[in-house]
Amino acid sequence: DGGITxxxxxxxRKEGQNVTLSCEQNLNHDAMYWYRQDPGQGLRLIYYxxxxxxxxxxxxxxxxxxxxxxxxxxxxxxxxxxxNPTAFYLCASSNQISYGYTFGSGTxxxxx
Amino acid sequence: AQRVTxxxxxxxxxxxxxxxxxxxxxxxxxxxxxxxxxxxxQRLQLLLRHISRESIKGFTADLxxxxxSFHLKKPFAQEEDSAMYYCALKGDTGFQKLVFGTGTRLxxxx
Numbered sequence: 001d002g003g004i005t006x007x008x009x010x011x012x013r014k015e016g017q018n019v020t021l022s023c024e025q026n027l028n029h030d031a032m033y034w035y036r037q038d039p040g041q042g043l044r045l046i047y048y049x050x051x052x053x054x055x056x057x058x059x060x061x062x063x064x065x066x067x068x069x070x071x072x073x074x075x076x077x078x079x080x081x082x083x084n085p086t087a088f089y090l091c092a093s094s095n096q097i098s099y100g101y102t103f104g105s106g107t108x109x110x111x112x
Numbered sequence: 113a114q115r116v117t118x119x120x121x122x123x124x125x126x127x128x129x130x131x132x133x134x135x136x137x138x139x140x141x142x143x144x145x146x147x148x149x150x151x152x153x154q155r156l157q158l159l160l161r162h163i164s165r166e167s168i169k170g171f172t173a174d175l176x177x178x179x180x181s182f183h184l185k186k187p188f189a190q191e192e193d194s195a196m197y198y199c200a201l202k203g204d205t206g207f208q209k210l211v212f213g214t215g216t217r218l219x220x221x222x
Contacts, residue, residue: 033209040121042198042214050207058209090156094208100146100158101210 003027006091006104013078013085013111021076021107023091029102030095032074036060037088037106046089049074078109086111114139116201118213125189126221133184133216135173135199142204145175145182148212150196159184159197169193189220 004025013019023032031050035043045058049068063082068074074093078085088108092101115138125131137143147159160168162175162182173184182199196217200210 031208035212040214042118043212045209045211048207048209056207100148100161103156105155 004091004093004102004104006089006107008107009105011107011109013109015111016080018077018079019109021078021089021091021109023074023076023104024072025074025093025102026072027093027102028071028095029093030071031093032068033092033094033101034058034064034066034074034076035090035092037090043090046076085109114143114201114203114211116199116211116213118197118199118216120216121214122217122219124219124221127191128188131184131186131189131193131218131220133197133199133218135182135184135213137180137182137199137201139180139201139203143175144202144204145173146200146202146210147171147173147182147184148198148200150198152195156198189218191220191222194218194220 007022033048034046037043044060046064047058047066049055052071055066055068065077088106090106091104094101117136145162148156149159150156171186173182175182196215198215199213
């Protein structure tokens with residue numbers, strides 16, 4: 001069954017800690033994306049990757065880092081430098097974007 | 113710059129009433145527009161694309177380049193239409209990525 005899997009579903013982090021959110025897809029999609037979803041602000045692009053070993057910053061990349069060592073995987077690290085990390089994080093992938101994205105189910109990160 | 117504006121945060125209608133969710137965009141080139149929907153406890157999913165000119169679940173949307181709009185319409189709302197709706201734009205240059213609006217929550221009451 002093809003799709004995108006994000007884990008964990010819920011994540012709690014103490015201030016000052018780095019955390020990594022997982023995103024795996026078995027759709028054979030080349031492009032992958034990370035968005036942050038906040039109430040009233042819609043989806044804002046954090047990072048995106050067109051191909052393996054290549055990625056670019058989106059609109060709100062500060063305090064985040066990513067890697068793309070495998071086509072199937074695009075993990076997002078939320079570092080301690082991110083000033084307001086509590087949010088809902090969405091991963092997506094696409095091949096031909098005219099057909100739109102396929103989204104994961106999201107990870108809700110809470111800083112405690 | 114690419115920008116998508118959804119002026120309404122919440123749209124509340126009664127079952128059977130017509131629905132129009134507004135979307136305006138700012139882009140100087142030739143855009144592709146999309147509507148995505150997020151039902152309660154479900155993942156965000158594509159509802160329709162302007163290039164396919166399709167009707168999904170009774171919803172339609174027409175790209176109006178003169179008014180730079182892509183409003184989502186349905187003649188008779190159903191309770192199961194209650195969800196969060198996002199309008200998104202893809203530009204025709206550079207890397208292909210979507211820019212999303214802030215979303216409109218549609219609430220259909222019985």
